[in-house]
Amino acid sequence: VANARLTIDPEFTTYRYKTPGMSLHGIESSIAVYGHFGYFSDNSGQFSCVDLNKMAPVWSRKLEDDSDVTPILSHEGDRLAVYTGTEVDWQKDIVGNYQGTAFVYKMDAMTGAILWESSVPCWTKNAANQGDDINGGVMGTPILGKQKLDDLVIFSFCMTNGIYSGNSVVAFNRSDGKQVWEYEMVQYSWSSPVDIYDADGNGYIIIPDSIGQLHLIDGQTGERLDVLQLTRGQSGDKAGNIESSCAVFGNRLVVGTRGNVIVGVTIR
Numbered sequence: 001v002a003n004a005r006l007t008i009d010p011e012f013t014t015y016r017y018k019t020p021g022m023s024l025h026g027i028e029s030s031i032a033v034y035g036h037f038g039y040f041s042d043n044s045g046q047f048s049c050v051d052l053n054k055m056a057p058v059w060s061r062k063l064e065d066d067s068d069v070t071p072i073l074s075h076e077g078d079r080l081a082v083y084t085g086t087e088v089d090w091q092k093d094i095v096g097n098y099q100g101t102a103f104v105y106k107m108d109a110m111t112g113a114i115l116w117e118s119s120v121p122c123w124t125k126n127a128a129n130q131g132d133d134i135n136g137g138v139m140g141t142p143i144l145g146k147q148k149l150d151d152l153v154i155f156s157f158c159m160t161n162g163i164y165s166g167n168s169v170v171a172f173n174r175s176d177g178k179q180v181w182e183y184e185m186v187q188y189s190w191s192s193p194v195d196i197y198d199a200d201g202n203g204y205i206i207i208p209d210s211i212g213q214l215h216l217i218d219g220q221t222g223e224r225l226d227v228l229q230l231t232r233g234q235s236g237d238k239a240g241n242i243e244s245s246c247a248v249f250g251n252r253l254v255v256g257t258r259g260n261v262i263v264g265v266t267i268r
Contacts, residue, residue, distance in 0.1 A: 019046050021044070021062070024044045028068040029067065029068050029070045030070040033052070037050070037109070039073070039109065041067035041068075041069065042066075045063040047060060047071075047084060059111060060112070063084070064101070064103045065088060065091045065100070066089040066135075067086045067087065069139075069141055069142070072084075072142060073109060074174070079108060081109060082106075082107050083106050087102060087139055087158075088122045088123065088124040088135060089133070089135050089137075094126060097126075097163050099122070100124060100136075102122045102157050103117055116177030120157040120170065121160065122137045122158060123165075124136045124137070124159065124163075136157075136158045137159075139189075140191050140192030142192075143155075143195045145171075145174075146197065152180060153172050153174050154169060154172070154193060156189055156191070156192070156193050156207060158188045159188050161186075164188060165188060166186065167209065168185070169185070169215075171222060183224065187213070188210050189207055189208060190210075191208045191243060191244060192245040194245060202220070203219030205219050208246065208255060210242070212238045213227050213228065214227070214255075230261075232259055238259070239263055240257040240260075242257050248267070251267045252264060252267070253265040
């Protein structure tokens with residue numbers, strides 16, 4: 001119809017909640033949605049499932065620390081599973097630098113029951129409102145493997161060697177949580193890793209780091225295949241810290257950096 005018009009008049013509903021022991025307010029991740037169920041976590045470490053039709057709680061579970069991770073959902077047999085992880089933030093009452101533990105979880109998305117959990121030691125800086133808090137742990141969304149990686153879930157753990165130092169990309173078996181491989185980096189990374197696949201279904205992982213490098217990892221073995229240093233145009237200067245996640249379409253990757261540049265990379 002030539003003169004048809006489309007109008008949008010949405011209704012807004014606010015969901016407010018409070019749980020025992022909730023001292024930190026705020027949600028710094030995106031929500032994951034399955035049907036009318038929504039899944040998210042907050043700065044107090046409360047992981048929640050909400051009925052979005054009724055805007056009512058279904059279940060909630062206390063995690064070991066703050067979580068900024070966007071959960072990922074997976075149909076596995078007759079079960080819907082949800083994966084998430086925590087950073088190292090307030091788990092110890094220490095001002096300054098300390099080593100804590102970053103946890104990762106697989107839960108039953110319908111009940112909140114923990115199916116398995118694992119952890120990696122990471123560092124954090126608690127500035128107690130007297131400077132920047134520099135958090136380590138799981139800061140990016142994990143990868144749910146596909147094709148030849150469909151038995152893996154892959155997390156990135158930040159600051160494994162100290163403040164501003166070290167990163168581990170770890171692949172876990174989705175069924176039992178056992179570690180399959182670990183890729184260790186000198187620099188830290190706050191980015192979410194991304195997965196890409198070739199025509200034969202072989203999977204590869206790409207993750208940026210804090211000095212503007214892109215790491216290409218064999219998704220089945222954790223072996224480093226290549227490292228590319230991104231630069232600022234013709235100047236040759238490093239592109240700067242990468243905190244964003246890479247966008248990939250076909251063989252083209254695009255990512256933004258703290259050096260005020262957006263870089264396109266061809267993947268071969």
